[in-house]
Amino acid sequence: MKRNVSVIQDADGNNIVMINDIAFKGKRSVEWSDVEKYLRQYVGDIYRIAETEDIIYIGTDLPDEYSGSNYTKHIKGTIAKAKANAAQAIPEMIEIATSKTFEDNKKNKHSRHAKNGWYRYDTRFALPVYDENGDVERYNVFSARILIRHASSGKMYLYDVLKIKKETSKSCQE
Template sequence: MPETQSTRNVSVIQDVNGNSIVMINDIRFKGKRSVNWDEVKTYIEEFVGDNYIIADTSDMVYIGSDLPDEYTGSEYTESLRGANAKAKANASQGIPELLHIAKGKYFRENKTNKHIRNAKFGWYRYDSRFALPVYGDNNEVERYNVFHASMLIRHANDGKMYLYDIIDIKKETSNPLG
């Protein structure tokens, strides 16, 4: 039986400084060579129609039908290789929690005609963090790598805010969780 959203193994913990981290405890999207973005897209489609509250600002963020395509086919995603590609693919499992713990709301006006219809009222970015397990030779978790990500939100014509993509994924070298 395929894994669904309801069988996600995701939790939120606090680091030593009291900052939230989304713990994604299963590596759902793995492979030696590259990510199967079609599988990731199918998984994200399960979230379409859902909405989540960002705790820090009380903003409601919706998951629109454009997210699966943008998340898996954006220029940013296509530029990813190796560990960062796998991190983005697996971060999809924690979308609700990544939105919930997001902080640092930052507004940017829409500057391209390409998005005049779907981001009429501009863009917001929020910072979020997640951790993925690193497995040793014996298939036991050795540690967790922590990543920073920017949640890109579009403010649409209908006045609602929609998750558009997760970008700028960077491993935090100073923070592996043991």
């Protein structure tokens, strides 16, 4: 699938990943199996966070976790569609990530894959809103946290995108 994504800056100089196409459409619900299949194209890729220069790997666990996590199972409507379509901008969302925080591993089930704990970063992305003629009316801006697992190998892997929130005070006009 061809990506139509770019990074712009808002009026405050903060980066936003502009996603210019809606790849995962639907009136009712998201087909998470399609999102999972789409995410497989990133497995094996490596990206760098500009702010920290951390190297982030995309492992084989990302597609399943992103599309089937407890967080994903509980989101609906606009937030679910935003997460599904954010899959198109994984590289750029990693690159513009800011505000690194660390958390020790608390769950036994992750003791093997996240032996060195978890990192969270803030990121932002925008999705188009179309009018009745199919023209872009505006962009809705979303904030999110990217969750990175720190493996025993010392490598850092993208694990999920969480806490997606629509920024109600801002929308990007085209």
